[in-house]
Amino acid sequence: xxxxxxxxxxxxxxxxxxxxxxxxxxxxxxxxxxxxxxxxxxxxxxxxxxxxxxxxxxxxxxxxxxxxxxxxxxxxxxxxxxxxxxxxxxxxxxxxxxxxxxxxxxxxxxxxxxxxxxxxxxxxxxxxxxxxxxxxxxxxxxxxxxxxxxxxxxxxxxxxxxxxxxxxxxxxxxxxxxxxxxxxxxxxxxxxxxxxxxxxxxxxxxxxxxxxxxxxxxxxxxxxxxxxxxxxxxxxxxxxxxxxxxxxxxxxxxxxxxxxxxxxxxxxxxxxxxxxxxxxxxxxxxxxxxxxxxxxxxxxxxxxxxxxxxxxxxxxxxxxxxxxxxxxxxxxxxxxxxx
Numbered sequence: 001x002x003x004x005x006x007x008x009x010x011x012x013x014x015x016x017x018x019x020x021x022x023x024x025x026x027x028x029x030x031x032x033x034x035x036x037x038x039x040x041x042x043x044x045x046x047x048x049x050x051x052x053x054x055x056x057x058x059x060x061x062x063x064x065x066x067x068x069x070x071x072x073x074x075x076x077x078x079x080x081x082x083x084x085x086x087x088x089x090x091x092x093x094x095x096x097x098x099x100x101x102x103x104x105x106x107x108x109x110x111x112x113x114x115x116x117x118x119x120x121x122x123x124x125x126x127x128x129x130x131x132x133x134x135x136x137x138x139x140x141x142x143x144x145x146x147x148x149x150x151x152x153x154x155x156x157x158x159x160x161x162x163x164x165x166x167x168x169x170x171x172x173x174x175x176x177x178x179x180x181x182x183x184x185x186x187x188x189x190x191x192x193x194x195x196x197x198x199x200x201x202x203x204x205x206x207x208x209x210x211x212x213x214x215x216x217x218x219x220x221x222x223x224x225x226x227x228x229x230x231x232x233x234x235x236x237x238x239x240x241x242x243x244x245x246x247x248x249x250x251x252x253x254x255x256x257x258x259x260x261x262x263x264x265x266x267x268x269x270x271x272x273x274x275x276x277x278x279x280x281x282x283x284x285x286x287x288x289x290x291x292x293x294x295x296x297x298x299x300x301x302x303x304x305x306x307x308x309x310x311x312x313x314x315x316x317x318x319x320x321x322x323x324x325x326x327x328x329x330x331x332x333x334x335x336x337x338x339x
Contacts, residue, residue, distance in 0.1 A: 001043075012089075014082040026079025029287060030054060044087055045095030052101040054080065068258065074268040074285075081107045081120040083339050093338040120328045125267065125321050130228055135317035137231040141304050142197075142238055146206075146223065149197045152176045153207060156215035163209040164188050165198060173198075190241075200237045204230065232323040239263075239306070239327030242297065255293030260328055262298060266307060267325065273313055274298065320327060 005027070006020040014023070035041040037053045081271040084104050087093040093100055106172050137143070152173055160166055163174065170188045174181055179193050189195045201207040206219045222230040243256050258275065265272045277286050298314070301307045306324060307314045316324055 007238050008086050022077050025080055026076045027083045030076050030080045044092055046103050047099055048102050066276050068272050068274050117226045123267050128319050133319045134228045138226050145197050156213050170194050196241045200234055203237050232331045235323035236327040239324050255290040258294040259297050262314050266314050269317045271313040
């Protein structure tokens with residue numbers, strides 16, 4: 001039935017409100033939440049009591065949730081409304097007419113107040129003085145880490161056939177960066193504290209691999225000299241690497257999507273508050289995973305200076321916005337399927 005739901009959506013009244021991925025990703029948690037309270041629940045025959053379970057969740061979020069929680073819950077409400085309309089219009093509804101009227105009435109579209117889901121193309125940045133931008137970039141912990149990795153590389157180091165650091169090399173770099181490892185990694189990619197700086201240095205051509213060896217190039221002088229374009233590109237590449245593996249097709253509940261929304265909102269005059277803790281009563285497994293990942297990544301972005309707390313809200317420092325915005329994935333409708 002999921003395929004039929006997706007096929008129905010583009011020609012429905014919800015086409016401009018939900019992508020197929022958001023609709024499917026939203027209705028799954030809703031159905032799971034109701035089924036948790038009613039083992040005999042039917043996805044095609046909701047009762048008034050079933051709807052009341054979901055409505056209680058929405059009321060709780062409205063009363064105690066953050067702006068981001070409200071955005072997610074409104075997305076779930078919209079997905080639930082789309083699902084009920086789909087069942088009705090395709091003659092798949094198997095419940096009573098009375099229950100359908102009740103459920104669609106409680107979830108009426110006029111009751112929705114959906115905060116904006118932003119994409120990078122929506123953000124308009126004020127001009128930044130190049131000197132101010134350069135000073136802000138150079139002061140980031142990122143460049144201390146990159147310099148430390150370059151010092152460790154020296155004239156060159158051995159790498160694997162794939163151009164990656166060996167496990168021993170990864171552990172050695174982590175030690176030089178000041179990280180204490182609780183267990184030995186299986187590959188460089190088990191430690192983002194090593195794999196991300198390495199990815200940035202190689203992507204910018206500051207370090208080049210040739211066969212089984214990686215060596216610094218002449219571009220290292222641009223980094224040490226504080227070249228603005230190089231500093232900006234390094235931060236852009238870092239943000240892209242941080243989010244590279246965090247975005248799944250189920251965007252509405254994905255931790256990476258949440259962090260992207262925090263970063264985008266942090267570049268506007270409507271920043272969002274930090275992610276609320278996991279709610280064991282209402283959060284399903286997918287939401288728990290998303291919140292856990294997003295909270296950890298957000299904390300790292302705060303530690304690295306890419307987000308700052310101002311009066312309880314998360315803002316991206318103005319001088320860093322051009323570089324960070326360039327590193328965020330495109331969330332436009334044309335590219336949703338690629339995420």
